[in-house]
Structures are given as structure tokens and as C-alpha cells.
Amino acid sequence: MTNKLGVHALVFSGGTTPAEVDYIIGETKKAGFDLLELSLHDAANLDVPAARAALDAAGLGIVTSRGLAFAADVSSDDPEVVAKGATLLHDSLQITHGLGGTHFTGALYSALGKYGHALSAAGRANVVSTLKDLAVEAQGLGMTLGLEICNRYETNVINTAADALRLADDIGHDNVLIHLDTYHMNIEEDDLVRPVHLVGDRLGYVHIGENHRGYLGSGHLDFGAFFHALADISYDGPITFESFSSAVVSPTLSNDLAIWRNLWNDGPALAAHSHRYLSNIIEGTRAAV
Template sequence: MEDAVARTAAAGYDLLELSLHDRDRLDVAHARRLLDDAGLGVACSRGLAFDADVSSDDPAVVARGEALLHDSLQVTQDLGGTHLTGALYSALGKYPGPLTDAGRRNVVTVLRGLAGEAASRGMTLGLEVCNRYETNVVNTARQALALADDIGADNVLVHLDTYHMNIEEDDLVRPVREVGERLGYVHVGENHRGYLGSGSIDLTGFFHALVDVGYTGPITFESFSSSVVARGLSNDLAVWRDLWEDGDDLARHARGVMELGMAAARRRS
């Protein structure tokens, strides 16, 4: 955490997103002090596991996932954050079949309860739209909106990620406009998850769409390389290549691309 906070601040960011997949190894109080001292905001993200999956038909598995989500909400608040986001609705991995009706009902019930607790704490939940190889619950912005409608809570918003959108959506503009004011969190990443601007993602169109809908929430950069990602998460996300080794250069470069891209989009709006 000391390393992550110091290097994030040095790269010019004002928010650090923490994955809670390694939550048991996180010294929350120490991390909070580091973040506060550096003047960094924090958001937390996570997906679930197949033995703690709220989209399961098995009540015991659902209960474990629900407990994990409520614990993650508490950790996020203890860190000083107000955003808990990610694949909160399922395990992170390839499913052998489609989502069942019972599984979807379980997702709605659990997240409705979590949203109520989050609202009482002044917190927001994000439904990250992920590709078909990482979940069978929400693969498009339209599906995320439908799930949020069924949950029926104003503090449940949509989280768009350009990497996943590149796989599942027709383009990177119309989904942003369709989500509109219900967009609550953004991941910017390349199609190969490496250096921003070195792949095929339509960053210009995406940044213009964000400006068109008046988005003012967090915009975070997400990238993975097998040289740094924890082995379990690397395996789950199929990160098999060393796409980069110098995280400081990667982070500074990405911040510049995002900052200049959003500034250019605002000037042309």
C-alpha cells in the first residue's frame, strides 16, 4: 500500500482504486492513513467467487456471497470511499451455462439489500458491465440498466469499461448515451489491456460521449500485465502476457491520454 499510494500520487492521480480480492491481507487502518496523508480518494472494486456467488441457485453459496459484499461495503467505508463497484452480481469467470431465473432473482434480492445498507451510509454501488467470458449476468449496458431497474435503488449506477464494451457492444458511444445520467463509474482500458492508445479502442468517441452526457464521476485507468498481477487474478482474467513492466511510465502515460482526451472533447462540445 505504501508503494501504491506513493506512486499513484506521484503519477498525478487523485483517486486510487483498490481491488478487494486480496481483502484479507489489507491493513485497512494503515491504508486509510496513507490515503489521507497523500490526499488521495479511494474506490473499491471486486467480483465474487464461484463458492460465494449471489447468482447461484444454491442458498448457501448465495449467503456466502452476500456476506462478502457486506464486508466489502464496510471496508470501502473504512478506507474513506463512497464507491463500491465491479461484478458485484456474480463470480468472475467463465460460466458453463446461462444465468437461471432463480439466480437472477437472487442477484436482485441480495443487491437490493446491499443498496439499502449503502444508502444509509451515503454510498454508491456500481454494476460493472463485463464480457461474456467473465460473467453470464451483465454483458451489455442495456442489461445493466435492466438489472438496476429491478433492484430499484437510486444509488445503484452503471459502471462502463471500454475493454468489456469493445467485446460486447456495437460501439463505444451509444451505450454511454443510453446510460446517460445513470453512469456512475468508468474504467478506461485498451483492447489488449496494455498501454492506453496503443490498441484499437475508440477513445476519442468514448470521451466525447462522456462529455455529451455530462459525466463528472470517477474515470480510472485499468491495465494488467502478468508480471505484476497476483497469480489467482491473472488466471481468472486470462492475463498471460507481460504487456508492460514499468508501472510508473504506464500510469503517467495513461493519465496524460485521459486528461488530454477529455479536454479535447470538452472544447468541441
């Protein structure tokens, strides 16, 4: 396994102002990571050229992620709401390209929040149509899209690997890949192994998070089994640590994800620990193969 290791920006800071981005990039580099995942929920404050220059200077790769808002939800039955979501996705793709990134991922298919109803057939058709167009645009830029599988309290579109594969099949473009997240898998999947095998070579991105989104190893997830499953399919893509605490607050994302608990106070210490943890488990997995 020769995976690049990443960390989510919310380990360090809740926004993306120039000062925050400089701090995030510095701490990401200091902790030893290869890439930074930046949520685009605060994109209005992001200075794209300055951020790209800082990433290049630090020698860091970049992945961006986002979910949508209910007022800009491409899974809606309302054409105006869908159109707003499509514009948001287009703008986010262009921001990612401007940052030098080639991978745009997340809940690109719905709002990020608890729905009070099941997904309608019309809403699903809107998701497929919108992401077909986005995939074509991404392909022209040499970029891939990730379908992050989220739990039932954050979306009603895809909750399992099987759901995501069906959606990707309907979108029908090779640059639409599957994004597994151990936190969400713990809620929705039967185990952490079979979904990896099911997705196989269509896996494009991985989030590592504990069952409570705190320190790796402090919860009950069987990361050993998960990493052996990744080795089984020869996964060589990015593996990004994701953790949230009320100690670092995003003006929008913390509420969307219900981050009410203070699971840690020191982001840099958490990042250093997670890099050691991931490096060690990958090394152990490699030795066992």
C-alpha cells in the first residue's frame, strides 16, 4: 500500500479565510500529511490563487469536498432548487480546479441533513441528470468526482456501497468514483470488509474516522480488518483522516453534522497522532501481505 495520507481541514480551523488557510496548510505539513482536504462550505472567504500558492509552496496535494443546502438540493423535485444546486456544484468544481485539485468529492447528490421523507423517483432522476453533466465537465478538466456514502441522518440518496454503485452506474461515467467513510459505514453497513470488496477498483477515496469521530483507536472500529480489505483490492488512492469536535467550529458544517460534543481540544496533537496511527497500520498491513 503506497497511499497518500490526508487530513480534513476542520481538524485545525472552521473557516477558509486567508489566515485560516495558511494556518491549516502549515499544520497539515507539520503533521506529515501528503494532502489536505478542504470543505468548500466557506468558499466565499477562500482566496483561491493564494491558497494554491501556499499549497504548492508546502508541497501538499488538495482534495475538496462539500454537501449541498436544502435550498440548492439537486435531489429536490423543484427545478429551481435543482438548478441552484447544479450551479453550486459547477462553481465548486471550478474552485477545485483553480486550487490545483483533481478530485472533488462529498455528498454531491443532496443536501447535508436529515430528510423528513424518502427520496422520490423524480428527485433521483434529477441527481442522475445533474451529475451526468458535472461528470462531463470534470472529465474535460481531467478531474474525478467522488460519491461519498453518508448515513441516513445526513442524506436520503445513498447510504450503502450498493446504493452508491447503482447511482454511479446510472450516471454512467468512469470518472465518477466511490468514496467510503468508516464513520458512516459503521452505521449503515453490515461490516467494514464486504463493502470494500464490493466496490473494488471503483473506490476512489477513503475517509478514516472513528465511530464517534474522535481519536483513532479510542472507539470500537476494526481498522485492521478495513485496511486488510483495502489491501485485498490493491487500493492505492488517498486515505484521509476526518474528525470533528466542538473545539473547532465551522459556521455551517458543524451544525449540518451535529458536532455538539467536545471530543478533543488540540487539533495539531490529534493530527500528529492520526498520522502515526495511519502510517503504522498501513505498515503493519503491508508486512502481513
